[in-house]
Amino acid sequence: MTVTAQAIPMLSDNYSWLLIDSATGKTGIVDPAETRPAIAALEKLGLGLDYIFLTHHHPDHIGGVAKLVEMYHPKVVGNQADAHRLPKLDIPVHEGSLVDFGNARLRVIETPGHTLGHISYYIADGGILLPGDTLFSLGCGRLFEGSPAQMFNSIGKYGDLPDDTLVCAGHEYTSSNARFALTVEPENQALLDRARQVQILRGMGQPTLPVTLGEERATNPFIRAKDVETFARIRAAKDNS
Ligand code: ZN
Ligand code: FE
Secondary structure (H helix, E strand, O other): OOEEEEEEEEOOOEEEEEEEEOOOOOEEEEOOOOOHHHHHHHHHHOOOOOEEEOOOOOHHHHOOHHHHHHHHOOEEEEEHHHHHHOOOOOEEEOOOOEEEEOOEEEEEEEOOOOOOOOEEEEEOOOOEEEEEOOEEOOEEOOOOOOOHHHHHHHHHHHHHOOOOOEEEEOEOOHHHHHHHHHHHOOOOHHHHHHHHHHHHHHHOOOOOOOEEHHHHHHHOHHHHOOOHHHHHHHHHHHHOO
């Protein structure tokens, strides 16, 4: 594995992700909500910061960018189409863009739904998916701007990624997602097992992420929804839960 991803907890339930290309020592941070935890993580490892990768424009994903840019002068990567509401982009990207990151590359997947300009990143070398607020463990993002059909289609775009892909999502929502998922599939044994594991991890103050895409395929009601109608119904039920 060339690229590794490490969760940096921010705010009350956000995860920013520290990416390191072990071959070259290049570093990147995904969606820094805050500055201090990012600096602490970098300083602990004695690293600078080469890139910031943004999934969408919400304040809890970009709040730390300005200060980090001032301190480390990283290149900021984000969706070209959302440039008007993102921090200043050095590398504007779109569907299918490949961003060099040391010896590895990040592939951009446009995933509208949570916001219309939301993008995800996939790193084949390391098997890492950075879905931002599109996909969570046992859940998916709220539809602030997009339609259920758009979100269903966006999550479907992860369909060709391998089962052992590590899902490095933007929030620790897994406990409440598990409670809701169990109302959808109360007898799903994989989900029951995951819910118990999540309870133990959170009890110890540990993150429930990353989780594999294979595990999510067995447990996440939003991935398991067979059609848009089912997806829309589950999303509406979660909004009202
Ligand atoms: Zn968001
Ligand atoms: Fe968020």
